[in-house]
Amino acid sequence: xxxxxxxxxxxxxxxxxxxxxxxxxxxxxxxxxxxxxxxxxxxxxxxxxxxxxxxxxxxxxxxxxxxxxxxxxxxxxxxxxxxxxxxxxxxxxxxxxxxxxxxxxxxxxxxxxxxxxxxxxxxxxxxxxxxxxxxxxxxxxxxxxxxxxxxxxxxxxxxxxxxxxxxxxxxx
Numbered sequence: 613x614x615x616x617x618x619x620x621x622x623x624x625x626x627x628x629x630x631x632x633x634x635x636x637x638x639x640x641x642x643x644x645x646x647x648x649x650x651x652x653x654x655x656x657x658x659x660x661x662x663x664x665x666x667x668x669x670x671x672x673x674x675x676x677x678x679x680x681x682x683x684x685x686x687x688x689x690x691x692x693x694x695x696x697x698x699x700x701x702x703x704x705x706x707x708x709x710x711x712x713x714x715x716x717x718x719x720x721x722x723x724x725x726x727x728x729x730x731x732x733x734x735x736x737x738x739x740x741x742x743x744x745x746x747x748x749x750x751x752x753x754x755x756x757x758x759x760x761x762x763x764x765x766x767x768x769x770x771x772x773x774x775x776x777x778x779x780x781x782x783x784x
Contacts, residue, residue, distance in 0.1 A: 623721055625682045630729070632676055637662045639686040643710045649747065658706055661691050674705070675733075677726050679718065687713040690726045692738070700736040702783075707740075723758045731783045738783060739763075744775035755779045 637659045644650055644658045664672045673693045681687050688709035695701040704726065709718045730738055740760060742751045756762075760779035769776035 623717055626679045626687065626718070626721070627682075628725060629678050629680070630676060632662050632665050632678070634666070636676075636678065636686070637666075640689060640708075643686060643688070644706075644708055646711055647708060649751075658691070658708070661705065675729070677722060677729060679722055681713075686710070688718050688722050690722050692726055692730060694733070694735070695739070700734055702730045702733075702735040702738050704738050704740040719754060720758060727781070727783055735783050738781045740779045740781075741776050742779070743770055744777050745773075752777060752779075755781075 640662050641655060641659050644655050650658070661672075661674050662676070665674045665676060673696070674691055675693050677690045677692075678686060679688045689706070690704060690708075691706040692702055692704045695703055704723075707719060707722055707726075709722070727738065738760075740755055742748050742755070744765065752762075756779075758781070760781040762777055763780045764776075764778040766776040766778070768774065
């Protein structure tokens with residue numbers, strides 16, 4: 613279902629929820645796989661985090677924000693949580709938007725709402741990491757546009773020629 617620009621997606625029709633439901637692991641799997649960015653192992657991790665939250669609640673340390681369209685379709689989500697051993701730092705583990713809903717500001721809205729939730733939880737900084745591979749340039753551009761700043765580059769972190777770039781954002 614590709615949305616044409618004539619049927620301009622209206623972000624005001626999105627609903628948000630923080631509590632995962634039993635069908636979210638498969639919904640998350642579907643949108644993460646469909647992006648074409650993530651390995652099978654990474655897709656599995658995205659599902660594991662939802663399952664961990666479902667089984668352990670807040671004790672899991674993983675928090676979610678799910679965005680759904682007016683028909684209840686999952687169009688994007690974030691997974692975030694406090695960094696153990698820190699006073700007010702949070703990791704943004706995942707931010708994923710369904711391919712059909714990219715380019716409408718969905719990711720920006722998810723990031724903004726996640727920032728608000730982090731702030732309510734006492735967070736002052738959000739850290740996000742991504743690959744240095746060329747494929748991830750749109751991801752890095754998204755973070756820069758959303759107010760994140762590159763803090764570190766770890767060469768060959770994921771594999772030879774595939775470094776880790778760590779971005780940070782002050783919560784305001």
